[in-house]
Amino acid sequence: xxxxxxxxxxxxxxxxxxxxxxxxxxxxxxxxxxxxxxxxxxxxxxxxxxxxxxxxxxxxxxxxxxxxxxxxxxxxxxxxxxxxxxxxxxxxxxxxxxxxxxxxxxxxxxxxxxxxxxxxxxxxxxxxxxxxxxxxxxxxxxxxxxxxxxxxxxxxxxxxxxxxxxxxxxxxxxxxxxxxxxxxxxxxxxxxxxxxxxxxxxxxxxxxxxxxxxxxxxxxxxxxxxxxxxxxxxxxxxxxxxxxxxxxxxxxxxxxxxxxxxxxxxxxxxxxxxxxxxxxxxxxxxxxxxxxxxxxxxxxxxxxxxxxxxxxxxxxxxxxxxxxxxxxxxxxxxxxxxxxxxxxxxxxxxxxxxxxxxxxxxxxxxxxxxxxxxxxxxxxxxxxxxxxxxxxxxxxxxxxxxxxxxxxxxxxxxxxxxxxxxxxxxxxxxxxxxxxxxxxxxxxxxxxxxxxxxxxxxxxxxxxxxxxxxxxxxxxxxxxxxxxxxxx
Amino acid sequence: xxxxxxxxxxxxxxxxxxxxxxxxxxxxxxxxxxxxxxxxxxxxxxxxxxxxxxxxxxxxxxxxxxxxxxxxxxxxxxxxxxxxxxxxxxxxxxxxxxxxxxxxxxxxxxxxxxxxxxxxxxxxxxxxxxxxxxxxxxxxxxxxxxxxxxxxxxxxxxxxxxxxxxxxxxxxxxxxxxxxxxxxxxxxxxxxxxxxxxxxxxxxxxxxxxxxxxxxxxxxxxxxxxxxxxxxxxxxxxxxxxxxxxxxxxxxx
Numbered sequence: 055x056x057x058x059x060x061x062x063x064x065x066x067x068x069x070x071x072x073x074x075x076x077x078x079x080x081x082x083x084x085x086x087x088x089x090x091x092x093x094x095x096x097x098x099x100x101x102x103x104x105x106x107x108x109x110x111x112x113x114x115x116x117x118x119x120x121x122x123x124x125x126x127x128x129x130x131x132x133x134x135x136x137x138x139x140x141x142x143x144x145x146x147x148x149x150x151x152x153x154x155x156x157x158x159x160x161x162x163x164x165x166x167x168x169x170x171x172x173x174x175x176x177x178x179x180x181x182x183x184x185x186x187x188x189x190x191x192x193x194x195x196x197x198x199x200x201x202x203x204x205x206x207x208x209x210x211x212x213x214x215x216x217x218x219x220x221x222x223x224x225x226x227x228x229x230x231x232x233x234x235x236x237x238x239x240x241x242x243x244x245x246x247x248x249x250x251x252x253x254x255x256x257x258x259x260x261x262x263x264x265x266x267x268x269x270x271x272x273x274x275x276x277x278x279x280x281x282x283x284x285x286x287x288x289x290x291x292x293x294x295x296x297x298x299x300x301x302x303x304x305x306x307x308x309x310x311x312x313x314x315x316x317x318x319x320x321x322x323x324x325x326x327x328x329x330x331x332x333x334x335x336x337x338x339x340x341x342x343x344x345x346x347x348x349x350x351x352x353x354x355x356x357x358x359x360x361x362x363x364x365x366x367x368x369x370x371x372x373x374x375x376x377x378x379x380x381x382x383x384x385x386x387x388x389x390x391x392x393x394x395x396x397x398x399x400x401x402x403x404x405x406x407x408x409x410x411x412x413x414x415x416x417x418x419x420x421x422x423x424x425x426x427x428x429x430x431x432x433x434x435x436x437x438x439x440x441x442x443x444x445x446x447x448x449x450x451x452x453x454x455x456x457x458x459x460x461x462x463x464x465x466x467x468x469x470x471x472x473x474x475x476x477x478x479x480x481x482x483x484x485x486x487x488x489x490x491x492x493x494x495x496x497x498x499x500x501x502x503x504x505x506x507x508x509x510x511x512x513x514x515x516x517x518x519x520x521x522x523x524x525x526x527x528x529x530x531x532x533x534x535x536x537x538x539x540x541x542x
Numbered sequence: 543x544x545x546x547x548x549x550x551x552x553x554x555x556x557x558x559x560x561x562x563x564x565x566x567x568x569x570x571x572x573x574x575x576x577x578x579x580x581x582x583x584x585x586x587x588x589x590x591x592x593x594x595x596x597x598x599x600x601x602x603x604x605x606x607x608x609x610x611x612x613x614x615x616x617x618x619x620x621x622x623x624x625x626x627x628x629x630x631x632x633x634x635x636x637x638x639x640x641x642x643x644x645x646x647x648x649x650x651x652x653x654x655x656x657x658x659x660x661x662x663x664x665x666x667x668x669x670x671x672x673x674x675x676x677x678x679x680x681x682x683x684x685x686x687x688x689x690x691x692x693x694x695x696x697x698x699x700x701x702x703x704x705x706x707x708x709x710x711x712x713x714x715x716x717x718x719x720x721x722x723x724x725x726x727x728x729x730x731x732x733x734x735x736x737x738x739x740x741x742x743x744x745x746x747x748x749x750x751x752x753x754x755x756x757x758x759x760x761x762x763x764x765x766x767x768x769x770x771x772x773x774x775x776x777x778x779x780x781x782x783x784x785x786x787x788x789x790x791x792x793x794x795x
Binding site: 130132170174175196199220222225229270 | 580614646685689691692715755759761763765767771775776
């Protein structure tokens with residue numbers, strides 16, 4: 055490598071050039087490793103292992119460069135954005151992001167791109183790992199029901215984004231057409247214990263965040279960069295609760311993090327961890343001890359950290375309203391032995407501090423609320439169902455899928471004495487927020503809950519849902535009870 | 543509402559009064575003249591196409607030449623004369639190649655509409671002949687792009703436009719005689735550079751941007767196909783010069 059660098063510098067110092075080339079070529083004969091990746095010969099053909107997020111294919115290890123056959127299908131399909139909200143995604147291989155492709159420098163990739171016959175639109179693929187006009191986009195343009203084959207050689211190690219680049223590019227990306235391709239250096243990346251694949255994306259829907267039903271793409275909001283959802287891996291909660299990422303104490307975790315955009319730049323952060331290593335922008339430069347790394351739209355980064363202590367680590371876009379109001383939040387659950395030297399068990403979680411001690415209340419559009427209210431009084435069953443949806447988009451991020459909360463940070467709701475002993479207080483907290491120290495089931499918490507901007511009926515439904523689950527006391531909260539607690 | 547009358551008069555044509563329009567692409571975006579012509583009120587249905595196949599056996603699924611129709615030709619039909627069980631007789635016929643569509647129209651004494659004729663009729667919404675600057679018109683088209691399996695609808699299920707023509711948008715793509723006369727390379731960012739007014743012209747976001755997006759995808763689709771492609775979302779309707787009468791005598795092909 056040193057010799058390669060010298061050669062580049064010498065381009066301006068012409069009198070050195072010839073002698074250096076002699077050094078360079080003679081060295082090239084001695085050492086295979088300095089070979090230009092372009093000249094790497096491929097021996098065998100193999101089918102690429104492709105994985106759906108958050109999984110990553112096996113490392114390339116010490117294998118030699120090969121002809122790698124990648125087979126991908128474009129699928130336009132309806133799926134769930136969050137509880138009760140549907141969206142028509144355009145995908146590579148049926149997932150957002152699309153399949154992870156893992157290659158090694160010198161590999162010759164033979165790319166088969168199929169466009170499902172039921173699809174309405176032509177698509178293509180632009181791989182940022184390709185050296186050539188359009189990154190393959192022009193040669194991969196394919197009509198529904200057809201397949202194109204093109205090939206390229208991967209020359210530059212790094213983590214790269216691929217995406218659809220068919221007109222209008224923004225709309226194809228906004229609907230989920232992106233993914234990551236990794237090009238490992240010849241010697242492979244260092245071994246780690248766990249690897250995961252995460253990609254952020256912003257979504258623009260006709261209805262606001264959480265508005266139920268099938269939500270069409272909103273071109274105007276997309277152009278205005280006014281995102282309704284900012285999520286990891288295509289939907290709210292793709293990696294929370296039962297789908298959380300896992301690791302064990304003592305393990306080193308490597309995350310391949312991409313950002314599909316189309317618009318927003320990510321302030322990627324893991325609450326409770328410091329990145330030991332960041333391959334900045336997915337390239338060769340390694341930075342150490344990083345709290346938050348910037349990932350541009352159409353860019354990526356590799357982050358690594360060792361898990362020192364058990365617990366729940368929360369992955370966020372630290373442009374923080376996106377995390378708690380638009381869905382940019384995932385979980386990593388680490389199991390293993392407590393390590394009191396590293397973590398004493400009592401912390402003050404910092405993420406809410408920028409909002410200050412005061413609790414902010416959002417303006418409420420009363421007309422809109424009235425319009426969204428069902429005309430009849432819902433029965434208990436319906437309230438539970440409606441409440442579940444509200445819980446799924448409003449409460450679950452902090453209080454978790456089964457109301458268990460996050461130790462030391464967010465108090466539990468399941469079997470919580472604080473909740474069950476005073477329903478008026480519970481309503482008041484949902485309506486007006488809460489800050490300062492409280493004790494729940496013997497543990498103290500000192501955090502901030504923001505006032506929730508939801509209607510009286512929604513408060514009644516979600517609290518009824520909470521009170522009738524997870525060993526709570528079965529209180530049915532009515533709209534009137536909520537109204538009585540409003541401070542006007 | 544119009545369903546009952548719709549089926550019985552499926553092959554009815556609407557008179558289109560010619561004029562000029564500025565297409566989004568091609569011809570350097572100069573105004574293009576369109577003569578008076580007639581166009582089918584509805585896309586050709588499975589049922590109508592079956593009649594054609596029966597009378598012209600060389601267009602049967604089992605006999606068609608690959609040069610004129612690829613392997614997906616009439617893929618939603620069970621065999622030469624029957625639809626698969628969940629398909630609708632009165633839905634537009636799709637999975638037909640350009641060659642097949644052209645032959646059908648010829649058999650009817652008609653022809654495929656030119657790209658300009660098709661676009662001219664398709665500019666209309668319910669009330670106006672050129673609705674391309676209306677948000678509602680464009681939003682309807684954009685939302686169709688995202689609705690899966692919209693080919694599974696009976697003809698007449700969308701709206702009747704200013705000319706009395708149904709289903710120009712919201713159902714299936716349609717072949718035109720010169721579908722690939724405007725080539726988009728598929729590398730859109732490059733295409734965009736060829737006409738800066740389209741995408742780089744102004745920072746303001748207005749209905750004209752939506753209009754560009756809606757139409758751009760139609761041109762992109764056309765550029766992605768070849769004459770023998772048979773595609774699930776692609777059907778057709780026929781056109782005719784105004785002075786000609788429908789010729790049901792059915793020229794042999």
